[in-house]
Amino acid sequence: MNKRKKAAEKEISYAKWGYIFIAPFFIAFLVFQLIPLVQTVYYSFFEYYRSGLTVIGPNPVGFDNYKALFESDFLKYTGNTIILWIAGFIPQIIISLLLAAWFTDVRLRIKGKQFFKVVIYMPNLIMASAFAMLFFALFSDNGPVNAALISAGILKTPFRFLSSVSGTRGLVALMNFLMWFGNTTILLMAAVMGINPALFEAAELDGCSPRQTFFRITLPMIRPILVYVLITSMIGGLQMFDVPQILTNGKGSPDRTATTLIMFLNNHLYSKNYGMAGAISVILFIICAILCLLVYFNLNPTESDRKTGKKGRAARKEAVNG
Amino acid sequence: MAGITFKNVVKTYDNGVTVIPDLNMEIKDKEFVVLVGPSGCGKSTTLRMIAGLESISSGDLYIGDRRINAVPPKSRNIAMVFQSYALYPHMSVYKNMAFALELAKTPKDEIDRKVKAAASILGLEPYLDRKPKALSGGQRQRVALGRAMVRNPEVFLLDEPLSNLDAKLRTEMRSQISKLHKRLGTTFVYVTHDQTEAMTMGDRICVMKDGIIQQFDTPQNLYDYPCNLFVAGFIGSPQMNFIDAKVKKTENGYALCFGDTEVAMDKEELAAYEGKEVICGIRPEDFHAEKHFFHGNNVMEAYIDLDEMMGSESYLYLEYAGQKLIARVPARYAKKSEENIKLAIDTEKIHVFDKESELAICH
Amino acid sequence: MDKKPSNIRTIIAYIVLILLTFLCLFFFYILIINCTRSHQQIQSGFSFLPGKSFAQNFNNVIHDAKLPVLSGIKNSLIVSSCSAILATYFSALTAYGLYAYNFKLKKPAFIFIMLILVMPTQVSAMGFINIITKMGMINTLYPLILPSIAAPAVFYFMYSYMQSSLPLELIEAARIDGCNEFKTFNRIVIPIMKPALAVQAIFAFVQSWNNFFIPALVLQENSKRTLPILIAMLRSADFLKFDMGKVYMLITVAIVPIIIVYIALSRYIVAGVALGGVKE
Numbered sequence: 001m002n003k004r005k006k007a008a009e010k011e012i013s014y015a016k017w018g019y020i021f022i023a024p025f026f027i028a029f030l031v032f033q034l035i036p037l038v039q040t041v042y043y044s045f046f047e048y049y050r051s052g053l054t055v056i057g058p059n060p061v062g063f064d065n066y067k068a069l070f071e072s073d074f075l076k077y078t079g080n081t082i083i084l085w086i087a088g089f090i091p092q093i094i095i096s097l098l099l100a101a102w103f104t105d106v107r108l109r110i111k112g113k114q115f116f117k118v119v120i121y122m123p124n125l126i127m128a129s130a131f132a133m134l135f136f137a138l139f140s141d142n143g144p145v146n147a148a149l150i151s152a153g154i155l156k157t158p159f160r161f162l163s164s165v166s167g168t169r170g171l172v173a174l175m176n177f178l179m180w181f182g183n184t185t186i187l188l189m190a191a192v193m194g195i196n197p198a199l200f201e202a203a204e205l206d207g208c209s210p211r212q213t214f215f216r217i218t219l220p221m222i223r224p225i226l227v228y229v230l231i232t233s234m235i236g237g238l239q240m241f242d243v244p245q246i247l248t249n250g251k252g253s254p255d256r257t258a259t260t261l262i263m264f265l266n267n268h269l270y271s272k273n274y275g276m277a278g279a280i281s282v283i284l285f286i287i288c289a290i291l292c293l294l295v296y297f298n299l300n301p302t303e304s305d306r307k308t309g310k311k312g313r314a315a316r317k318e319a320v321n322g
Numbered sequence: 323m324a325g326i327t328f329k330n331v332v333k334t335y336d337n338g339v340t341v342i343p344d345l346n347m348e349i350k351d352k353e354f355v356v357l358v359g360p361s362g363c364g365k366s367t368t369l370r371m372i373a374g375l376e377s378i379s380s381g382d383l384y385i386g387d388r389r390i391n392a393v394p395p396k397s398r399n400i401a402m403v404f405q406s407y408a409l410y411p412h413m414s415v416y417k418n419m420a421f422a423l424e425l426a427k428t429p430k431d432e433i434d435r436k437v438k439a440a441a442s443i444l445g446l447e448p449y450l451d452r453k454p455k456a457l458s459g460g461q462r463q464r465v466a467l468g469r470a471m472v473r474n475p476e477v478f479l480l481d482e483p484l485s486n487l488d489a490k491l492r493t494e495m496r497s498q499i500s501k502l503h504k505r506l507g508t509t510f511v512y513v514t515h516d517q518t519e520a521m522t523m524g525d526r527i528c529v530m531k532d533g534i535i536q537q538f539d540t541p542q543n544l545y546d547y548p549c550n551l552f553v554a555g556f557i558g559s560p561q562m563n564f565i566d567a568k569v570k571k572t573e574n575g576y577a578l579c580f581g582d583t584e585v586a587m588d589k590e591e592l593a594a595y596e597g598k599e600v601i602c603g604i605r606p607e608d609f610h611a612e613k614h615f616f617h618g619n620n621v622m623e624a625y626i627d628l629d630e631m632m633g634s635e636s637y638l639y640l641e642y643a644g645q646k647l648i649a650r651v652p653a654r655y656a657k658k659s660e661e662n663i664k665l666a667i668d669t670e671k672i673h674v675f676d677k678e679s680e681l682a683i684c685h
Numbered sequence: 686m687d688k689k690p691s692n693i694r695t696i697i698a699y700i701v702l703i704l705l706t707f708l709c710l711f712f713f714y715i716l717i718i719n720c721t722r723s724h725q726q727i728q729s730g731f732s733f734l735p736g737k738s739f740a741q742n743f744n745n746v747i748h749d750a751k752l753p754v755l756s757g758i759k760n761s762l763i764v765s766s767c768s769a770i771l772a773t774y775f776s777a778l779t780a781y782g783l784y785a786y787n788f789k790l791k792k793p794a795f796i797f798i799m800l801i802l803v804m805p806t807q808v809s810a811m812g813f814i815n816i817i818t819k820m821g822m823i824n825t826l827y828p829l830i831l832p833s834i835a836a837p838a839v840f841y842f843m844y845s846y847m848q849s850s851l852p853l854e855l856i857e858a859a860r861i862d863g864c865n866e867f868k869t870f871n872r873i874v875i876p877i878m879k880p881a882l883a884v885q886a887i888f889a890f891v892q893s894w895n896n897f898f899i900p901a902l903v904l905q906e907n908s909k910r911t912l913p914i915l916i917a918m919l920r921s922a923d924f925l926k927f928d929m930g931k932v933y934m935l936i937t938v939a940i941v942p943i944i945i946v947y948i949a950l951s952r953y954i955v956a957g958v959a960l961g962g963v964k965e
Contacts, residue, residue, distance in 0.1 A: 012374055012377050012391075012392060012393070012394055012395075013377050014786050014787075014866065015786060015787060015788035015789075016788075017782070017786055017866045018782045018783070018785075018786030018787070018788040018791060019782075019788060019790070020782070020866075021778050021779065021781055021782025021786070021866075021870070022778075022779045022782040022783060022794055024775050024778065024779070024834050025775055025776075025778075025779040025798075025834060025835045025840065026794070026835070027834075028775070028831060028832060028833075028834035028835040029801075029835035031816070032813060032816075032828075032831065032832035032835065033801075033806065033809050033813070033832070033835065034809075035812065035816055036809040036810075036811070036812025036813040036815065036816050037808065037809035037812055038812065039811070039812030039815055039816065040808070040809050040810075040811045040812040043811065043812075043815075095701075095705070098701070099701075099702070099705075102698045102702075108694060108695050108698055109695070110695070110698060110699070110702070114952070114955075116702050116705075116706065117955050118947075118948070118951040118955060119705075119706050119709050119710060120705060120706070120709055121951075121954070121955055121958065122709060122944065122947060123709055125891050125895075125943050125944070125947050125954075126895075126940050126943065126944070127894065127895040127897075127912070127913055127916075127939050127940050127943070128895060128897065129895070129897045129913040129916045129917060129939075130895075130912075130913070130916050130936045130939040130940045131940070133916045133919065133920055133932070133935075133936050134712060134716055134933075134936050135712070136920065137719075137929065137932055137933065137936075138712065138715060142728070144715055144719070144727075144731040147730050147731045148731045151730070151731070178708065178709060181705075182709075183958060186955060186958045187958070210694070231803075232803055235803050235805060238805065239805045239807055241807070241897070241898050242895075242897045242898070242913070245897075245917070246897075246916065246917055246920050249920050249921050250917075250921070262807055262898065265807065265810065265811075266898065266901075266902075269810060269811060269814065269902055270902075274811055274815070277810075277811040278811050278812075281807075281808045281809065281810065281811050282808075284805075284807065284808045285808040285809075288803075288804055288805055288808055289804070291803070292800055292801065292802065292803055292804050293800070295802060295803050296799055296800050296802070299799065299802075336787060336789075373857075373861060374860075374861075375857050375860065375861075394860075395857075395860045395861045396860065396861065396862070396863035396864075400861065401861065402857075402858070402861050404854040404857070404858060405854070406852055406854050408852065408854040408855045408857065408858035410855065410858075410859075410873060410876075410877075411877060412876040412877060412879075421862050422861075422862035422863055425862060425863035425864060425868070426863055469858075469862075473862075
């Protein structure tokens with residue numbers, strides 16, 4: 001009796017449609033990300049590479065790949081990645097905070113805000129590889145930048161940007177900065193504008209100077225989104241690939257000081273050393289998983305739709321970085 | 323056309339909460355039934371079960387003779403008007419009204435005829451090409467009604483359709499919906515938490531609380547013979563006064579005693595309560611300040627805490643024997659606050675309730 | 686009285702802004718100028734004025750025997766458009782499934798997507814190449830298109846947008862009006878989601894258009910390659926022998942269409958970045 005009714009109930013239950021609608025997402029995720037991830041982890045414990053035309057392995061070797069990894073230049077590349085990321089991120093966050101504060105300061109009455117926003121966000125949409133190629137052409141030994149500097153009398157001989165460590169790293173950082181400061185500015189601006197205006201009015205009545213208002217009111221109020229920007233930018237930094245790859249033609253020159261972790265991974269994938277590629281991926285995955293958890297907990301305690309919405313956008317944008 | 327029958331209907335949500343424990347109800351064909359109760363009483367769930375938007379955990383639900391537990395909403399021959407109107411924002415008024423007919427593959431000219439007929443009844447002809455965004459609240463409400471009308475349903479379901487409108491418009495739409503019901507001659511089931519809407523519109527009102535029907539009767543009967551304390555308190559504004567009283571045997575029957583007052587109540591039902599405490603319910607308008615109501619022991623003298631002058635009448639907030647009361651008296655007989663006033667109680671209209679079970683003992 | 690400090694601050698603000706604007710636009714200005722100049726002109730020095738070799742450079746680029754630019758543009762367009770459509774449609778579908786229905790795995794599914802919200806795809810690249818090789822999709826465009834079905838960040842945007850602008854009563858009204866669940870999604874939900882779909886389609890398109898890491902691993906045949914890979918090929922070719930007009934022209938072809946679309950829709954895009962899932 002009861003069972004018959006249960007069956008009848010199911011006919012107007014909509015639950016199955018929930019499963020049907022989310023199925024494509026999870027199938028695609030399973031096939032193109034989860035199974036590959038499991039395989040990646042699996043092969044990281046195997047000797048599995050190609051030598052000439054012969055394939056060696058897969059032979060289980062335990063943690064040998066990881067040992068080999070730490071004996072190779074892995075740590076150096078980790079250092080490179082961190083340096084390149086920080087060199088771009090510090091100016092990015094400072095300039096973005098400054099611009100966000102200026103754009104939202106009613107007393108400054110900056111005109112053409114929309115124009116500036118459009119301009120500073122534009123580099124974010126540029127193909128990173130094309131942008132790097134452009135920089136390579138512009139900053140090459142006899143490129144327009146050197147030509148301009150010489151004709152202006154600043155330099156006597158061309159400065160070989162791409163043969164110097166700081167020149168190459170500086171260019172990578174500059175490109176990352178240019179590509180991301182507009183995005184961060186817009187996010188921070190939205191966060192500042194989300195603060196109750198009465199708070200600023202109260203601060204003004206209490207005699208806060210613009211500087212004090214910024215440090216005592218604005219910064220603490222937008223802290224969650226700052227944390228978010230920081231973490232997603234770290235993930236973006238870990239993914240850094242296109243710019244240094246194209247700029248240095250995959251060599252990370254000079255002397256592999258511009259080789260990032262993903263470039264390292266890419267080299268192993270190209271040479272079909274799946275064991276080593278797996279080991280790098282697993283370490284990257286562990287770091288990213290920790291950062292993902294931080295993002296999750298940063299997103300979820302703040303129930304406000306406004307904030308989470310913005311963060312969602314930011315997440316997507318940052319995920320593009322690489 | 324058809325009535326609606328609930329037989330032992332139970333609704334339990336996935337999280338294990340039972341909102342409707344056992345519902346039995348019969349709504350007659352062409353009847354205007356209002357489901358009323360405080361929020362969370364299960365009235366909306368009941369309506370949504372009729373619509374097929376909520377599944378039924380057990381029991382049987384019929385429209386006419388057809389068991390519809392497993393019939394999808396579109397095949398139930400019902401139409402529903404939502405609280406937020408739920409108009410499709412990307413469609414014009416015309417399209418909104420025509421949508422259901424289009425889905426049912428009705429011929430174009432028939433759709434046109436039906437939409438135009440509904441629009442003319444509701445006065446929507448000038449707005450047919452507009453998008454819902456460009457309409458006022460009242461107009462949107464009418465479009466929602468029109469969308470339901472064109473389908474020519476057996477049952478109209480309305481879920482708090484007026485609660486998003488301002489007070490004046492609400493009164494206007496109230497009469498419009500009542501007229502529509504007469505005109506269409508179909509079954510209407512109307513959910514509201516507003517007892518005024520219920521009283522003015524329903525042929526019968528179903529008062530619900532915690533998923534249980536308290537009383538299902540005509541507005542007049544609900545008002546005059548509430549079956550328990552909850553219904554008595556829920557229907558009527560200002561609320562009925564509840565006074566703790568003691569039943570006493572007198573020479574020619576019984577009396578209810580509270581404070582210095584001793585009101586004669588010649589009801590056999592009170593026999594069982596002799597010497598016990600009961601709750602005595604008196605509606606605010608059953609206190610009378612006019613002299614000709616005063617006869618003997620039905621008069622009490624109360625202190626006026628506050629008086630609210632409403633125009634033709636006054637609401638007096640009284641204190642009597644440590645209890646707060648409200649009386650509604652003609653303005654010219656009222657007195658000012660901080661004075662005492664003598665009031666007669668209409669003994670015919672006293673309701674007596676059991677203190678434990680809260681059920682009515684006699685009226 | 687109080688005006689002076691604020692005036693100075695305004696001036697500083699404008700100076701910084703103009704500097705940054707210059708920095709953002711200058712490189713593109715040189716790019717545009719140089720793509721209109723011939724190799725000799727470019728080598729002979731820097732100029733602020735455009736040359737006359739635009740058509741010549743363009744012609745050279747698309748007819749280069751070693752660089753299949755035309756098919757690169759075509760491949761890039763196919764991959765980006767399909768990715769944009771799949772990412773937006775299926776993200777909206779997934780968001781709708783989790784927003785409008787109640788089922789046992791609803792919460793775990795949502796939390797799972799939130800956890801992988803910012804997970805980079807590179808970490809599983811090795812297994813990805815492996816699996817698509819086994820599926821016979823190496824050297825085809827499918828592995829660049831199909832994974833877009835699972836785009837967590839687009840999903841999250843759609844979900845937030847639904848919370849703010851898709852009342853559940855609307856879906857119920859559609860059910861009563863006689864829509865089945867797919868029809869409700871396609872005829873009611875999709876039109877309401879249009880603004881969100883448009884913004885996300887642009888972002889998904891751009892992301893796919895610019896994507897380099899995975900396509901470089903997947904596409905090995907010349908005729909299958911997308912624009913970013915062609916740029917990488919150009920970079921690894923012997924640079925000094927190259928016609929610089931062509932180099933600049935290829936970069937222009939890769940980025941200028943995006944810039945034009947961006948300028949045309951900048952208002953919506955910038956608002957999309959700023960507001961995220963919030964309506965209005």
